[in-house]
Amino acid sequence: MEETIFAKTQTTFRTSCDQCGLSSVCLPIAVDPEDLYRLETAVNRGQKFNRGELVFKQRDRFKSCFVVQGGAVKTFIVTEDGEKQVTGFYLPGEMVALDSINTDYYSCSAEALERSSLCEIPLDRFAEHTLRIPGLQHHFFQLMSQEIQKSQRMTVLLNRKTADERLATFLLSLSKRFGRRHMSATQFRLPMTRNDIANHLGLAVETVSRVLTRLQKQKLVQFQGRYCTLTDVNGLTNIAHAVNSPYECRG
Amino acid sequence: MEETIFAKTQTTFRTSCDQCGLSSVCLPIAVDPEDLYRLETAVNRGQKFNRGELVFKQRDRFKSCFVVQGGAVKTFIVTEDGEKQVTGFYLPGEMVALDSINTDYYSCSAEALERSSLCEIPLDRFAEHTLRIPGLQHHFFQLMSQEIQKSQRMTVLLNRKTADERLATFLLSLSKRFGRRHMSATQFRLPMTRNDIANHLGLAVETVSRVLTRLQKQKLVQFQGRYCTLTDVNGLTNIAHAVNSPYECRG
DNA sequence: AGTCTAGATTGACCTGTGTCATTCGAGGCG
DNA sequence: CGCCTCGAATGACACAGGTCAATCTAGACT
Known part of the structure; x- marks a missing residue:
């Protein structure tokens, strides 16, 4: 069932x-x-x-x-x-x-x-x-x-995070929260639109799209539409908790 | 006294x-x-x-x-x-x-x-x-x-406001709060540094400086160091509540 | 199956704001 | 008094991310 x-x-x-x-x-x-x-x-x-x-x-x-x-x-x-x-x-x-x-x-x-x-x-x-x-x-x-x-x-x-960091943080937050409820923490469906995500994170939809494809190219996540598979949680965590401030470091 | x-x-x-x-x-x-x-x-x-x-x-x-x-x-x-x-x-x-x-x-x-x-x-x-x-x-x-x-x-x-809008909002917030306590709502000393303001509002110090001088040139406020006089509260309110989103309108 | 529409993606371009570097001013102290 | 330090202001420049426009995709409905 x-x-x-x-x-x-x-x-x-x-x-x-x-x-x-x-x-x-x-x-x-x-x-x-x-x-x-x-x-x-x-x-x-x-x-x-x-x-x-x-x-x-x-x-x-x-x-x-x-x-x-x-x-x-x-x-x-x-x-x-x-x-x-x-x-x-x-x-x-x-x-x-x-x-x-x-x-x-x-x-x-x-x-x-x-x-x-x-x-x-x-x-x-x-x-x-x-x-x-x-x-x-x-x-x-x-x-x-x-x-x-x-x-x-x-x-x-x-205040302090770049678009990449915001989205990595966001995905990890979802992951953790799904995990808490005994659902898969690495594979889930995003219940919200890219627009909602963008609005919530203070970004343009286009930026969300671009960043998500970028994260995908880096093999950190994979998307099929709203379905999302986290393939490298550590990598995402590194991005999310970037050691330094948004603008003086990237990569 | x-x-x-x-x-x-x-x-x-x-x-x-x-x-x-x-x-x-x-x-x-x-x-x-x-x-x-x-x-x-x-x-x-x-x-x-x-x-x-x-x-x-x-x-x-x-x-x-x-x-x-x-x-x-x-x-x-x-x-x-x-x-x-x-x-x-x-x-x-x-x-x-x-x-x-x-x-x-x-x-x-x-x-x-x-x-x-x-x-x-x-x-x-x-x-x-x-x-x-x-x-x-x-x-x-x-x-x-x-x-x-x-x-x-x-x-x-x-999420939604430009540097100008943030600072106008910030100044008005201080004004309202001083006013509530029966202190002058239009003339007060900023207890915090520009750095604190910048950090709080998610801006660089330089931006705070620039915006404050800009607002001053528009005769909306006046500064003598930390001392601040709001000379056009309506004008500030207009900036703070800009009708549209940050990026598609300015002025 | 074919059409429609909302959502998602991608590219070209632009701008607000950050970074870096310098200068200025004011308060604290020997 | 001059020195020192920290906060503030200003200019030159760079870039992250926004805007605009076009295209693609996937459900929803007939």
């Missing part, structure tokens, strides 16, 4: 939280069986979204965070001046909307990149939950800290 | 929290008088740091957040590959180290940009505090959400 080498995006979703396989994200919320039961009744599991559908919309009233079960999601903000900026990609096991917790409105929109399944975790009455479930608060603080740190690493990426 | 037009950095610090003038940051933590008393005993007020001194250091055990009372602080991270990246500047009334809450270690270092005074808010036993003070958790979640959103705006800035 499992698909071949490439990470499958639409799997059969389990009906109980403790079998979901994403326990490291949600289950710390529920430490004892009673909590687990409450969690299961509170959480709205396995909502499906088609490619292009919005999971939530910037400026809508904040209601829930979402955990990706299958598929993939991108978040983006639209700035005052109408610029669209992809702020993140979310893969199975990752939680979306942490940036909006305890604010009144969603601070970004989230859109399914392919047919996806998400768990909705209602957090509008967050305070009550935390009183009931002791570990919950700590867990969410941790998730939010990570989100800040992720965003700061992004800042470094954009 | 008040200094002239320029925001004073070393003021006489009050001894009680409710007179501190930063109430919007700290006092939501303490909603009733008893809480206030607890807060005053818990918080370590008015610690002084000289220019260049570290308030806390990346990878040190996380202990406290800090609120800037007077002066200014920069935070920076050092990446695996030895790059230094200034992640933020913190002015009076702003809280530092939110990105480290509920993590084991500080995720960045904080350094005083001039002689500064900070309030230390011990949060290592954060969970107990939140049980005792109901509003505390909500308040901190809010602060952290803001921090994430700030970081995301930074991403947009770095």
Whole structure:
């Protein structure tokens, strides 16, 4: 039933939280069986979204965070001046909307990149939950800290890295994250378009294309359309963590 | 006693929290008088740091957040590959180290940009505090959400804006933040070097210099060394929110 | 199968911003 | 007071990556 080498995006979703396989994200919320039961009744599991559908919309009233079960999601903000900026990609096991917790409105929109399944975790009455479930608060603080740190690493990426370094970093990040969920870390399908990647990394689409073909020529990766095989993780790592600053070294 | 037009950095610090003038940051933590008393005993007020001194250091055990009372602080991270990246500047009334809450270690270092005074808010036993003070958790979640959103705006800035737009945005941000604290929003001293600005905005120092003189020639700002006078806020706003993307429009 | 469209690739060219090198100015100190 | 150092400003030049334009590819639909 499992698909071949490439990470499958639409799997059969389990009906109980403790079998979901994403326990490291949600289950710390529920430490004892009673909590687990409450969690299961509170959480709205396995909502499906088609490619292009919005999971939530910037400026809508904040209601829930979402955990990706299958598929993939991108978040983006639209700035005052109408610029669209992809702020993140979310893969199975990752939680979306942490940036909006305890604010009144969603601070970004989230859109399914392919047919996806998400768990909705209602957090509008967050305070009550935390009183009931002791570990919950700590867990969410941790998730939010990570989100800040992720965003700061992004800042470094954009500030200090060349196009090649950005893309190597990006591919390795996907690899690591797929790997964490027991999917292949070296062979996967990119759920997003080159355009999304370019936007996210602050590059032109053309540059993304050029760099990817260049990395391919260097035998570091191989592409067949969206399908991606990392053939030399070390090589990529070397590029990603280039010892020096963007402009004074290359090669 | 008040200094002239320029925001004073070393003021006489009050001894009680409710007179501190930063109430919007700290006092939501303490909603009733008893809480206030607890807060005053818990918080370590008015610690002084000289220019260049570290308030806390990346990878040190996380202990406290800090609120800037007077002066200014920069935070920076050092990446695996030895790059230094200034992640933020913190002015009076702003809280530092939110990105480290509920993590084991500080995720960045904080350094005083001039002689500064900070309030230390011990949060290592954060969970107990939140049980005792109901509003505390909500308040901190809010602060952290803001921090994430700030970081995301930074991403947009770095991704989509030219050097001119970045600097206009930067100056306006300082202006707004000084203004919030009842300091002049149009005349202030930059507490950081051009180098810090350049690093933070992902530019070369030379570019910062050139752009600042350019903005000066356009009569939008005026500089005397670190002293800065915004002479045309609207003009700056126009540049900061340039209607189109960096490269297809200029002027 | 044939058509359509959105996404991806590739080449030619251009420009914003980085690098290098030099000069200038101001604050700290013997 | 002059020396020293660090930060800032400015000019000459180089190049990474953007723009424009054309072509190719692969699903989606009739």
